[in-house]
Amino acid sequence: MTVWTTIRGVLSKRGLELAILLFAISTLLFFLLRLSGDPAAVLAGEEADPDLVALIRQRYGLDDPLIVQYVRYVLSILTLDFGESLRGGQEALLLVLQRLASTLLLAFLALIVTALISVPLGAWLGVRPDAKTRKWVNGIVFIFQGIPGYIVGLLLIQLFVVELRWLTSIGNQGVTSWILPSLTLASFLAPKMVRVVAANVSEAMREDYIRTARANGASTADVLWRHALPNALLGATALIGTQFAFLMSGSLITEWIFAWPGFGLLLVQSVEQLDFPVVQAAVFVIAGLVFVVNAGTDVVFRLIDPRLRRQQA
Numbered sequence: 001m002t003v004w005t006t007i008r009g010v011l012s013k014r015g016l017e018l019a020i021l022l023f024a025i026s027t028l029l030f031f032l033l034r035l036s037g038d039p040a041a042v043l044a045g046e047e048a049d050p051d052l053v054a055l056i057r058q059r060y061g062l063d064d065p066l067i068v069q070y071v072r073y074v075l076s077i078l079t080l081d082f083g084e085s086l087r088g089g090q091e092a093l094l095l096v097l098q099r100l101a102s103t104l105l106l107a108f109l110a111l112i113v114t115a116l117i118s119v120p121l122g123a124w125l126g127v128r129p130d131a132k133t134r135k136w137v138n139g140i141v142f143i144f145q146g147i148p149g150y151i152v153g154l155l156l157i158q159l160f161v162v163e164l165r166w167l168t169s170i171g172n173q174g175v176t177s178w179i180l181p182s183l184t185l186a187s188f189l190a191p192k193m194v195r196v197v198a199a200n201v202s203e204a205m206r207e208d209y210i211r212t213a214r215a216n217g218a219s220t221a222d223v224l225w226r227h228a229l230p231n232a233l234l235g236a237t238a239l240i241g242t243q244f245a246f247l248m249s250g251s252l253i254t255e256w257i258f259a260w261p262g263f264g265l266l267l268v269q270s271v272e273q274l275d276f277p278v279v280q281a282a283v284f285v286i287a288g289l290v291f292v293v294n295a296g297t298d299v300v301f302r303l304i305d306p307r308l309r310r311q312q313a
Contacts, residue, residue, distance in 0.1 A: 018291050025287050029280055030073055034066065039086050039274035060086065073280075082281040085270075092277035096263050096285050102172055103255070103262030107247055109178055110185035111240065117190045118236070119229075122197025126232065127205060127224050145191035153184035153257045170259050181258045185251060189243055196239050200232030237297060244293040248286055 040056040041048070057063040060083075061072065076083065082092040125134060144152075160180060161169045168177045204210060205228050213223050248264070255264035263282055270278040 018288070021291065022284065022287055025283060026074070026077055026280065027070075029283050030070055033274075033276050033279060034069075036271075037274050038062070039276060042274045043086060077280075077284065082284070083277040085278050086275045087270075087273055087278075092275075092281040093285075095278060096266065096281045099261065099263035099266045100285065102260065103248075103251055103264055105172075106178075106181055106185065106251055106254070106260060106262060107244075109182035110189065110247065113182050113186035114190045114193055117186065118193035118197055119233070122194040122236075123201050123224060123229055123232070125194065125198035126201025127228070141191045141194050144187055145195075147187070149184050149188045150253045150257060152187040153180065153254060156180045156183060157257070172261055177258075181254050181260055184254050184257070185247065189240075189247060192243065193236055193239060197229075197232055197236055200234070200236070201228050204228035204231050240297065242294070242297075244290055248290065 038053075038057070040053050040060070040062055043056050044053045054063070061069060064072075080093060084090060085092050085095055088095070121137070125137060128134065157169045157180065160167045167179055169180055171177060201224070205223075207228075210223055210228060213226075251260075251262065252264040252268055254260065255262045256268050259265065263285070267279060267282040269275075270282065
């Protein structure tokens with residue numbers, strides 16, 4: 001089975017799911033935003049002339065009946081036209097896509113940090129279940145799993161920016177400004193990844209093929225890195241796919257704390273300003289991005305697991 005056949009099979013299976021997901025999210029978001037307030041009043045400012053508010057509402061079609069606004073909205077998103085930002089006048093979708101690269105950079109850095117921490121630590125925990133320090137390490141992992149990411153971010157800023165003055169914490173100003181936000185996001189995903197890798201390695205070390213490798217004279221390190229760990233990473237790959245949505249939601253708070261110029265920060269600001277077109281475009285992009293990552297994870301699994309390829313065939 002070729003790579004293209006696998007990709008086509010996954011996309012054909014999930015295409016309808018994507019359409020339903022985007023329609024449901026877009027519809028729910030449309031009505032929730034209309035309940036949150038009047039953007040015309042926000043744009044006009046406090047104590048604005050009612051005539052000015054009415055003019056703004058007419059300019060953006062906010063004075064039309066709600067059902068008319070909804071139909072216009074649905075027809076527009078079919079062509080990926082979310083309108084213009086109420087604040088800056090830029091095309092909403094283009095504004096979101098311009099910020100997307102920074103958010104993906106932060107997510108990519110967080111995944112690298114997560115892998116560097118969780119793979120060796122999880123492998124060590126899985127291969128040495130009776131080590132005396134295992135309980136202490138597991139305790140630390142559980143503690144970090146229960147700490148909210150924004151708490152970790154604030155503590156890192158206090159330590160490395162305020163006290164030690166080693167790093168910067170504002171915006172995307174180069175490598176030194178990448179460290180703290182990527183560590184903050186990794187603190188959310190790494191504990192779960194450590195537990196998954198450790199559990200999978202521990203299970204793999206009890207399999208027959210591991211005993212066969214040991215009987216043939218393979219060392220513990222060889223058995224771990226060549227046999228047990230590659231199979232254990234299948235579960236880690238699945239976790240990355242399923243946790244990507246939470247990684248994106250975590251980036252909203254992280255970008256706000258570190259003033260990171262991604263579309264998470266843009267989304268938070270747009271919600272505060274009731275900038276409907278930008279909020280709708282950002283959520284649409286997030287939903288599509290999460291779907292693509294989950295579909296990509298499915299493709300990877302089918303490519304590396306012969307059993308899934310046989311099922312698809």
